[in-house]
Amino acid sequence: MTVGYLRPTRILVDQNAIYENIQNELKDLKGTDAVIFPVLKANAYGHGMIPVAEAAQAAGAAGFCVAILDEALALRRANFMEPILVLGITQPTEIELVIANQISITVGSLEWLQAAYEIVQQIPYPQPMHIHLSVDSGMGRIGFRDATELLAAATFIKAHAKYFDLEGIFTHFATADDPDDTYFKEQSARFNELVAVLPERPRFVHVSNSATSLWHSACNENLIRMGISMYGLNPSGNAIPELPYALKPALSLESELVFVKQVEAGSKIGYGATYEASESEWIGTIPIGYADGWSRRMQGSTVLVDGHRCEIIGRVCMDQLMIRLPKQYPVGTKVVFVGKSGDDEITLQEIADYAGTIHYEIICGLSDRLPRVYSGIDEH
Ligand SMILES: *Cc1c(COP(=O)(O)O)cnc(C)c1O
Numbered sequence: 001m002t003v004g005y006l007r008p009t010r011i012l013v014d015q016n017a018i019y020e021n022i023q024n025e026l027k028d029l030k031g032t033d034a035v036i037f038p039v040l041k042a043n044a045y046g047h048g049m050i051p052v053a054e055a056a057q058a059a060g061a062a063g064f065c066v067a068i069l070d071e072a073l074a075l076r077r078a079n080f081m082e083p084i085l086v087l088g089i090t091q092p093t094e095i096e097l098v099i100a101n102q103i104s105i106t107v108g109s110l111e112w113l114q115a116a117y118e119i120v121q122q123i124p125y126p127q128p129m130h131i132h133l134s135v136d137s138g139m140g141r142i143g144f145r146d147a148t149e150l151l152a153a154a155t156f157i158k159a160h161a162k163y164f165d166l167e168g169i170f171t172h173f174a175t176a177d178d179p180d181d182t183y184f185k186e187q188s189a190r191f192n193e194l195v196a197v198l199p200e201r202p203r204f205v206h207v208s209n210s211a212t213s214l215w216h217s218a219c220n221e222n223l224i225r226m227g228i229s230m231y232g233l234n235p236s237g238n239a240i241p242e243l244p245y246a247l248k249p250a251l252s253l254e255s256e257l258v259f260v261k262q263v264e265a266g267s268k269i270g271y272g273a274t275y276e277a278s279e280s281e282w283i284g285t286i287p288i289g290y291a292d293g294w295s296r297r298m299q300g301s302t303v304l305v306d307g308h309r310c311e312i313i314g315r316v317c318m319d320q321l322m323i324r325l326p327k328q329y330p331v332g333t334k335v336v337f338v339g340k341s342g343d344d345e346i347t348l349q350e351i352a353d354y355a356g357t358i359h360y361e362i363i364c365g366l367s368d369r370l371p372r373v374y375s376g377i378d379e380h
Pocket of ligand 1 (some may be wrong): 208235
């Protein structure tokens with residue numbers, strides 16, 4: 001993807017916010033043996049993996065989580081030497097890369113281990129691969145559901161210690177961000193039941209995504225997979241406003257007016273000519289569109305110009321969109337899509353609510369065409 005460095009549309013990422021969110025979580029964990037593995041999947045939720053990893057490392061991250069092997073290898077290529085856990089299923093055919101790069105991987109079935117055993121024997125001088133067993137305690141995505149199979153997997157690993165090292169066991173909650181904790185408790189009980197079949201607890205036992213560590217910290221175990229809260233966003237959206245510490249959003253999105261005109265009443269704007277000016281109006285054009293991740297659903301939402309809310313009018317185009325201005329503003333005037341302007345602020349939660357989705361999807365959808373500009377980490 002060609003990055004648009006030469007147009008005035010950019011994502012600003014405050015690395016200090018990431019640093020502070022992790023430090024606040026570490027303070028919350030004080031007195032426990034839990035460590036933080038920030039979750040850097042999907043280009044660090046759209047924030048940019050390497051600069052987020054740098055801020056997280058400075059803040060005291062003990063390792064990292066990613067979703068896929070390619071992301072783990074990208075971190076290794078950038079010289080991050082901490083443990084890296086791939087949370088999704090890795091193809092057994094890729095285990096030579098896993099071993100050579102000392103990546104920790106998630107295993108969710110005995111069948112996978114048996115397939116890997118066949119392959120690993122072909123590899124010259126293998127080191128043991130670090131395995132985290134995934135337990136499906138009720139998420140219904142990946143992992144062991146059955147105690148007998150889980151024990152068989154642990155036994156298989158132990159019997160083939162030349163190739164396999166049981167580094168961790170974990171589960172993932174489906175409703176940790178729900179004010180109703182009934183299902184959470186069921187999952188927690190099921191996980192404990194399954195972990196109890198292992199003859200010994202591995203070095204890492206983990207259950208906590210952001211929501212769990214914020215609202216169910218008593219269940220934390222000893223590794224926190226800190227995702228959305230590191231980026232300063234409330235995992236629950238609006239459902240649970242109470243937080244143990246304030247979260248500081250790291251991402252903002254800005255552009256500039258590149259074209260400004262006054263149109264007469266009756267003038268049409270945009271594809272389909274769906275908008276008609278009801279009076280003489282000032283219209284601004286901004287170089288961002290659905291190819292950048294600003295979806296067509298955002299028609300009718302607002303952006304901030306000089307502290308004023310301005311409506312996106314007409315259809316959002318692939319690369320441009322139009323807004324109605326309260327008065328004439330010069331080309332080059334700043335336009336805020338996410339973040340503060342004057343006394344007002346547009347949050348990612350507001351955007352997600354308008355688009356009928358969650359903020360996770362908005363930030364992950366911001367395309368690679370948008371340059372990411374980093375504020376840099378202060379001396380702490
Ligand atoms: C993505 C993910 C996380 C992080 O979730 P957040 O809600 O962003 O904290 C943690 N664990 C697993 C298994 C994940 O897939």
